[in-house]
Amino acid sequence: MIFETILSQMPYLVHGLSVAIALLVCLLSLGLVLGLLLSVAEVYGHWTLRIPCTVFERIFRGIPAIVLLLLFYYGVTDFIEMGSFMAAVLALGLRSAAYQSQIFRGAFLSVPQGQMMAARAMGMNKFQAIRDIVLPQALRMSIGPWTNEFSSELKATSLAYVIGVVELTRQAKYIISNTQGNILIVFAVVALMYFIVNRAGNWALYRLENRLALPGFEHRGDA
Amino acid sequence: ETLTAGVEAAFPPWAYVESGEYKGIAIDAMRAIAEDQGMDVEFKDLPWPSLIPALVKGRIDLLVTGLNVTPERADALDFTIPWWENDDEILVPKDSDKNLITAMCCGATVGAQGGATQFKWLEDNLASNDDVDVTLRGYEDYVTAIEDMLAGRLDAVVTSTDTAEDFIAKGRPVKIAGTIQQNQPQALAVEKGDPKELLGKINAGIMNIYKSGQWAEIVHKYAPQSSIRDIPTSMPDYVDTYQGDIPGYSK
Amino acid sequence: MSEWFDFAIEHLPYVLQGIPTTLGLWASAMVIGAALGLVLAWARIYGSRPIYLAATVYVEIFRGTPMLVQMLFIYLGLPEIGIVFDPLTAAIIAIGLNTAAYQAEYFRGAVRSVPVGQMAAARALGMGQFQGFKNIILPQALRRVIPQWSNEAILELKYTSIAYAIGVTEITARAEKIGYETFQFFEVFLLIAAIYVVMTSVVAQILLFVEKRVSVPGL
Amino acid sequence: MLLRVENIHKSYGDAEILKGVSFDMEPGQSKVIMGPSGTGKSTLLRCINHLTEPDQGHVFVDGEELTSKNLNAMRQKVAFVFQDFNLFTHLRTVDNVAIGPRKLRGFDKKAALDLAYQELDRVGLSDRADAYPAELSGGQQQRASIARALAMEPKLILFDEPTSALDPELTGEVVSVMNKLASEGMTMLVVSHEIGFARQAADEIIFMEGGKIIEQGPPSQIFEAPQQDRTRAFLNVIEHGGHE
Amino acid sequence: MLLRVENIHKSYGDAEILKGVSFDMEPGQSKVIMGPSGTGKSTLLRCINHLTEPDQGHVFVDGEELTSKNLNAMRQKVAFVFQDFNLFTHLRTVDNVAIGPRKLRGFDKKAALDLAYQELDRVGLSDRADAYPAELSGGQQQRASIARALAMEPKLILFDEPTSALDPELTGEVVSVMNKLASEGMTMLVVSHEIGFARQAADEIIFMEGGKIIEQGPPSQIFEAPQQDRTRAFLNVIEHGGHE
Numbered sequence A: 001m002i003f004e005t006i007l008s009q010m011p012y013l014v015h016g017l018s019v020a021i022a023l024l025v026c027l028l029s030l031g032l033v034l035g036l037l038l039s040v041a042e043v044y045g046h047w048t049l050r051i052p053c054t055v056f057e058r059i060f061r062g063i064p065a066i067v068l069l070l071l072f073y074y075g076v077t078d079f080i081e082m083g084s085f086m087a088a089v090l091a092l093g094l095r096s097a098a099y100q101s102q103i104f105r106g107a108f109l110s111v112p113q114g115q116m117m118a119a120r121a122m123g124m125n126k127f128q129a130i131r132d133i134v135l136p137q138a139l140r141m142s143i144g145p146w147t148n149e150f151s152s153e154l155k156a157t158s159l160a161y162v163i164g165v166v167e168l169t170r171q172a173k174y175i176i177s178n179t180q181g182n183i184l185i186v187f188a189v190v191a192l193m194y195f196i197v198n199r200a201g202n203w204a205l206y207r208l209e210n211r212l213a214l215p216g217f218e219h220r221g222d223a
Numbered sequence B: 001e002t003l004t005a006g007v008e009a010a011f012p013p014w015a016y017v018e019s020g021e022y023k024g025i026a027i028d029a030m031r032a033i034a035e036d037q038g039m040d041v042e043f044k045d046l047p048w049p050s051l052i053p054a055l056v057k058g059r060i061d062l063l064v065t066g067l068n069v070t071p072e073r074a075d076a077l078d079f080t081i082p083w084w085e086n087d088d089e090i091l092v093p094k095d096s097d098k099n100l101i102t103a104m105c106c107g108a109t110v111g112a113q114g115g116a117t118q119f120k121w122l123e124d125n126l127a128s129n130d131d132v133d134v135t136l137r138g139y140e141d142y143v144t145a146i147e148d149m150l151a152g153r154l155d156a157v158v159t160s161t162d163t164a165e166d167f168i169a170k171g172r173p174v175k176i177a178g179t180i181q182q183n184q185p186q187a188l189a190v191e192k193g194d195p196k197e198l199l200g201k202i203n204a205g206i207m208n209i210y211k212s213g214q215w216a217e218i219v220h221k222y223a224p225q226s227s228i229r230d231i232p233t234s235m236p237d238y239v240d241t242y243q244g245d246i247p248g249y250s251k
Numbered sequence C: 001m002s003e004w005f006d007f008a009i010e011h012l013p014y015v016l017q018g019i020p021t022t023l024g025l026w027a028s029a030m031v032i033g034a035a036l037g038l039v040l041a042w043a044r045i046y047g048s049r050p051i052y053l054a055a056t057v058y059v060e061i062f063r064g065t066p067m068l069v070q071m072l073f074i075y076l077g078l079p080e081i082g083i084v085f086d087p088l089t090a091a092i093i094a095i096g097l098n099t100a101a102y103q104a105e106y107f108r109g110a111v112r113s114v115p116v117g118q119m120a121a122a123r124a125l126g127m128g129q130f131q132g133f134k135n136i137i138l139p140q141a142l143r144r145v146i147p148q149w150s151n152e153a154i155l156e157l158k159y160t161s162i163a164y165a166i167g168v169t170e171i172t173a174r175a176e177k178i179g180y181e182t183f184q185f186f187e188v189f190l191l192i193a194a195i196y197v198v199m200t201s202v203v204a205q206i207l208l209f210v211e212k213r214v215s216v217p218g219l
Numbered sequence D, E: 001m002l003l004r005v006e007n008i009h010k011s012y013g014d015a016e017i018l019k020g021v022s023f024d025m026e027p028g029q030s031k032v033i034m035g036p037s038g039t040g041k042s043t044l045l046r047c048i049n050h051l052t053e054p055d056q057g058h059v060f061v062d063g064e065e066l067t068s069k070n071l072n073a074m075r076q077k078v079a080f081v082f083q084d085f086n087l088f089t090h091l092r093t094v095d096n097v098a099i100g101p102r103k104l105r106g107f108d109k110k111a112a113l114d115l116a117y118q119e120l121d122r123v124g125l126s127d128r129a130d131a132y133p134a135e136l137s138g139g140q141q142q143r144a145s146i147a148r149a150l151a152m153e154p155k156l157i158l159f160d161e162p163t164s165a166l167d168p169e170l171t172g173e174v175v176s177v178m179n180k181l182a183s184e185g186m187t188m189l190v191v192s193h194e195i196g197f198a199r200q201a202a203d204e205i206i207f208m209e210g211g212k213i214i215e216q217g218p219p220s221q222i223f224e225a226p227q228q229d230r231t232r233a234f235l236n237v238i239e240h241g242g243h244e
């Protein structure tokens, strides 16, 4: 009975999943670009640049995601007109930028200092040295920890329902409330869907990591 | 003119989503009211925490959801005339031999939705009363509370009448062990002060669909057993929009 | 702003009564997570193939699915096979099992960041693998893991609010109740945010102190 | 006979690194192993105490064969000093030396510390007992790691290029500790290209190439009249600075 | 005059590492800097191309003073070879050599690669062009890093202990490349304790101690008849294996 219901509602669950994935892709992309800039500023920037970046990072890591979502949808929209989805991308994307900046910062710091030094000694300026020498190495090292961020943001997309983004978890909630039960079965299906996306994403990321792996640097055996 | 109505769409029989469509008493009634008043309406599903800021920021024009009228909420919202009245029901498992009295005393554990009026009532009247030995437990939603009762960890769950009836209608193995008379009015709501001057139109619309019999039809479509109460139902005097002249409604 | 202060002060006492539940839940879950996380990390580094696989599957499942779902299964699913926990216990177990998967990965990373020469030197002295792990690798790995571990600890402190779903009235549950009564959700969320910021800052500060306290030059 | 190494073979994948190495050592002897890089000197040393499992061959210490069963007990008789020291980073110098006696030899805390101070004294490090490894210079670290080996009161110490991570002056302090140990009668098997140490303290030089011992004999013979061309060429390089 | 180093001072915190160092170099000259560890040799070398900013003093290359404005341009004239090579780990050997011409000298891709192959040939590494740094032996890595320096077609190359991370035989291959460069007329300033290189290729030995040059002169003079006790003691240690 419930299986029939779930089956008949499957298109809506899948649609919810596609909303979640779209949100995930947007927020991770925003977080990636901004997180990289932040990390470069935090590692190589002058202190006048470093301090505001650190403040940004602390604020966006410290405030609970739900509060951020509400703030963006109901506060920031005073200045910029945008819908629920855009607000969710901004709120969660900026938060992800704060987290990702720490991943990249770690990666930058783990590139041996000699690399930067050798680049500077050749006559490269700081920007060239970061772009051509340090960044390509740091990005490779970030892929591993980045899988964690991918997994946790995937699940964080479910929070966007508070500002009216109807994603997978909200669709599931509809089924549960319409049948006034079946929490476990419905959520098991949802968990499976998240799990599949998570595995698929991590599989792709680990493949990328192996593709880009350099001789002499440890490969992760377990993908 | 298109109205945007905010609903918490996980709240049958009032408002829910099935196969991507908004359904429920409040949904259909609101559509009828809008038609009656020559307006269009669209719905936006927002959970409770979002409803007030959404109203204030103009993301929605009114709340159309199974909204209990309470003094605290009346401070934050302006209510339309109440179109419904609820009592509270004590739900127990179908095979339970508990009654109104035994389900609510003597070491019983009782559940309710943490933010609901039922929870507050139980807290004020039972849990804080030293003579009654009852443990009260709050849940994020009623479905979990019912599941928990069916798992044997609760003796009873207290819900509003229409929710209780919906559980039974959906075939959950629960029954009503007793009713607590509350006469709790429900209404639609707009932003405090009604800056968009909607109250008059909505109130008029409510009265029109009530008088035309459309209301009874809609209610019975979603809750066949429900008896229709006169609209407006009881109008508590702590609600200031119910004092003096009520726009769109003459006594 | 001052309105919010009045609101906060009015409702703070009620919300704060949830602190013992929140902290108790968090501390117990972190302990379970640390103990189990260490075992999982050990299994994923030194375990034989089947043990490694079992630990890996565990980590994948608990990291790949939402914690809410895990909690609902423990609370509502297990009674169907006769295992019934009260809400607090179920929440502790669920959060503990979940954080164990994350902590395992932190521990694993930390253990692997200890240079292999350390174990070689321990083995060369005549220590067995477990002795080497216990006496040499672990003390170094634990020191290295503190910064990441404190991130996890802080994250979990915020995640304890999920326990509300199964009827544990910790601070978020209490605060939301005020939200439903007054409909001042925004104010309520700011209040919660403030409380968590204070709690997480205290925890972070304590862990920073511990980190400094046990730090060793060169580690 | 204190150590008997019999026909050790070891391959990594397809590459046969050790192709049957055998030799003996008497108590009190010092032997120095030399040979080009990649020849398997480290691998041989690690096979002797089974830090690397040999594919074939046997190792006997004091007449008892090293097996996977008596491994940990035997390793306490055969100490190992690493090229890059591998001091335990989280322990102070004195605790690095004391941990062996304490955890493996059943000493109580006080006895272990007493012994540790004594061994640190022997390598001239008593004043640095409370420092952490990261606070020591390279030479001090290597001396501490020798003290750690000594505290096990081993029958034999294996050294794998103990000075090659050190600069010339720091090398001096480590080599003089090793000279002292040799003169005190410690049995030592040393992979090293320190000609000075080899000439002065070694009873025998073992010259390896391509996974085999190609020449061995007293230093006088090896340095003054090497039999093999390869040995001669190699010694020429290391004695005269690496080029013609 | 190709290089003029004038009165360089450098302190870290309270410690004054360089206490006024001056010297000149003519085109085609090779000079070797020696001295005990911690004396400031690396610091001096790094001050010359401002990898470390000197507190005082001036550096002139080809008559032009090195300032923060012309820094990157000047560094292209003064190449640096590091002790631990610092090849770019994410680039193949040939790309390590080509990246300078490509990104800094305006070569197009093909021209940069051609030049890179040419320089790799010069250091005897053409056959390893496609390997990543981690796939090279230490000696090969150092030769690649020399090729990388050469590809900038610098006026002067600074070497900071280019062989001290290498074992004796690998040292040989790097030293012979350096000898070749010296004989081709490359101007080189080398911090090294390789007596062989110093004797054969250096025009002058600069002996530093305690942040100062305490003795300088042609190798014959420094090695055969050092004026200072300290120089004599140090040379004794490095020439005779680090101990008495």
Ligand SMILES: Nc1ncnc2c1ncn2[C@@H]1O[C@H](COP(=O)(O)OP(=O)(O)OP(=O)(O)O)[C@@H](O)[C@H]1O
Residues within 6 Å of the ligand: D012, D017, D036, D037, D038, D039, D040, D041, D042, D043, D044, E167
């Ligand atoms: N764990 C391993 N896996 C694969 N190959 C290895 C391993 N350890 C050593 N080898 C290879 O075995 C060969 C011998 O190495 P070994 O370290 O014993 O040489 P060595 O004589 O000590 O050289 P060096 O003087 O450079 O220390 C080398 O070619 C090395 O690459």
Ligand SMILES: Nc1ncnc2c1ncn2[C@@H]1O[C@H](COP(=O)(O)OP(=O)(O)OP(=O)(O)O)[C@@H](O)[C@H]1O
Residues within 6 Å of the ligand: D167, E012, E017, E036, E037, E038, E039, E040, E041, E042, E043, E044
């Ligand atoms: N960035 C730094 N901060 C503080 N002290 C430094 C720094 N770099 C070098 N020093 C100190 O300056 C002194 C000289 O260092 P330098 O590396 O120049 O010596 P060196 O002569 O090259 O020695 P070595 O032969 O060991 O390479 C040392 O005592 C070192 O500890």
Ligand SMILES: [Mg+2]
Residues within 6 Å of the ligand: D041, D042, D043, D160, D161
């Ligand atoms: Mg070796």
Ligand SMILES: [Mg+2]
Residues within 6 Å of the ligand: E041, E042, E043, E160, E161
């Ligand atoms: Mg130096």
